[in-house]
Amino acid sequence: MFIRKISITIFNLLLLSAMATGTVSAAENKKTIDYVALGDSLAAGQKPTELGSGSTKVYGTSYPKFIRDELSGKGLLSSYANFGESGKTTQTVLEPVTGGDRAKLVEAIQEADVITLNIGANDLLSWVQMDDVGLSNLTKTDLANWLYTQNYQGDIAPTIQGIRGYIPTVTYLVVQKILEIRAMEDSAGKPYAQIYIMGYYNAFPFLADLGVNDPDDPNKIPLLQADLDGLIQDYNLSLSNLPDTMPSVTYVDPYDSMDKHLEKFLPIDIHPTVQGYRAIAQVFWDAMEPTLVTE
Numbered sequence: 001m002f003i004r005k006i007s008i009t010i011f012n013l014l015l016l017s018a019m020a021t022g023t024v025s026a027a028e029n030k031k032t033i034d035y036v037a038l039g040d041s042l043a044a045g046q047k048p049t050e051l052g053s054g055s056t057k058v059y060g061t062s063y064p065k066f067i068r069d070e071l072s073g074k075g076l077l078s079s080y081a082n083f084g085e086s087g088k089t090t091q092t093v094l095e096p097v098t099g100g101d102r103a104k105l106v107e108a109i110q111e112a113d114v115i116t117l118n119i120g121a122n123d124l125l126s127w128v129q130m131d132d133v134g135l136s137n138l139t140k141t142d143l144a145n146w147l148y149t150q151n152y153q154g155d156i157a158p159t160i161q162g163i164r165g166y167i168p169t170v171t172y173l174v175v176q177k178i179l180e181i182r183a184m185e186d187s188a189g190k191p192y193a194q195i196y197i198m199g200y201y202n203a204f205p206f207l208a209d210l211g212v213n214d215p216d217d218p219n220k221i222p223l224l225q226a227d228l229d230g231l232i233q234d235y236n237l238s239l240s241n242l243p244d245t246m247p248s249v250t251y252v253d254p255y256d257s258m259d260k261h262l263e264k265f266l267p268i269d270i271h272p273t274v275q276g277y278r279a280i281a282q283v284f285w286d287a288m289e290p291t292l293v294t295e
Helices: 010-017 063-073 103-109 120-125 140-148 150-188 205-209 221-239 255-259 274-291
Strands: 033-039 079-080 116-117 194-198 249-252
Touching: 010 140, 033 063, 033 103, 063 116, 079 103, 103 150, 116 150, 120 150, 140 205, 140 221, 140 249, 150 194, 150 221, 194 274, 205 221, 221 255, 249 274, 255 274
Parallel strands: 033 079, 033 116, 116 194, 194 249
Antiparallel strands: none
């Protein structure tokens, strides 16, 4: 290895350090795939909250399970591990699920050929203070009650601006986690896994059905929907730039696919139905399939 002397920023140095072992992904060198999923409640497969009982999280078929099944059906799957969990943030995404063994997570990452990652929404939504209502358990009733007490310009608009200003920080934290993954791989002396990092979809179509009747602030819901949608697209744009500077990273955007059937995919809260998870998995698969060995 040789030393290239160039003038770069500290942030770019961190990005370039991820290139130390070459850019050919492990998936391109194997005929079967070790697949690891990392992320928040979407990776875990949390169902719409109000389909459960009270605040109890209910889990179903996640998008990683659909990807797993696709790999298995084509004879490409060697192993599968899902470390997604509701409530995870950029700070905790590389921690095992509650009660799990970190050594197993590290080993799975070191052996992985393909990694899917979705993270950042809980970081951004942490700006919304709702009297300790957990975002993973948020129901329409919780949100309606909160919105009824909020003035848009006085209460909500500053929160929106705070979230928007936090997007670069969250993106930077995502980069750090990818670099941690690369460090784990480097320590094992293996080629890099292909990382597919997901953007987010318009998660708030149900706001229009909340029935928040505030004669002093009648435009509250339309304004909030537009601003939240803008935040999602801003964060997605930020994530979409990562492959430009990080090897073996692919950005996957489910926004348009989900947007075509929002009422069916997101009838109750921010978590999709099984059909929604299937649509997300299809977007991942469309990006993966051309690079996988199928001979």
